[in-house]
Amino acid sequence: MTKKDQYPGDNVEVARYCKALAHPARITIIKLLLSKDSCVCGDIVKELPLAQSTVSQHLKELKTAGIIQGNITPPQIKYCINRDNWENLRKSLLMFLE
Numbered sequence: 851m852t853k854k855d856q857y858p859g860d861n862v863e864v865a866r867y868c869k870a871l872a873h874p875a876r877i878t879i880i881k882l883l884l885s886k887d888s889c890v891c892g893d894i895v896k897e898l899p900l901a902q903s904t905v906s907q908h909l910k911e912l913k914t915a916g917i918i919q920g921n922i923t924p925p926q927i928k929y930c931i932n933r934d935n936w937e938n939l940r941k942s943l944l945m946f947l948e
Contacts, residue, residue: 864946867939870915875900875908880931883918888928 871877875898882897883889895905909929912918916935920927 860942860945863938864942866915867917867942870911870917873908873911875905876912879905879908879912880917883929883931886930888921888930890926890928892926894929 871880878898879894882894891902891906891909894909895902898905900908909918909920913920913929916932917939918929919932920929
């Protein structure tokens with residue numbers, strides 16, 4: 851049993867989402883993806899003042915949290931918002947803020 855297991859699941863979920871959102875680059879990536887159906891990493895890099903490797907790390911964090919998903923279309927990965935999890939995030943944050 852880990853220490854996280856000692857907290858209610860909804861608290862762990864809100865914390866996971868907040869951790870993923872806790873960087874301005876990630877907020878920028880989310881806003882970009884919300885405005886498009888999908889986007890490849892190279893297009894995201896053009897929108898940020900960061901190296902490709904740094905953008906990839908931010909994408910990885912967002913994907914691990916379940917906020918975005920990546921569909922492999924060789925040789926690229928197209929990223930998009932995970933709509934189901936985005937709605938879950940929205941509801942979780944609203945409940946937390948109330």
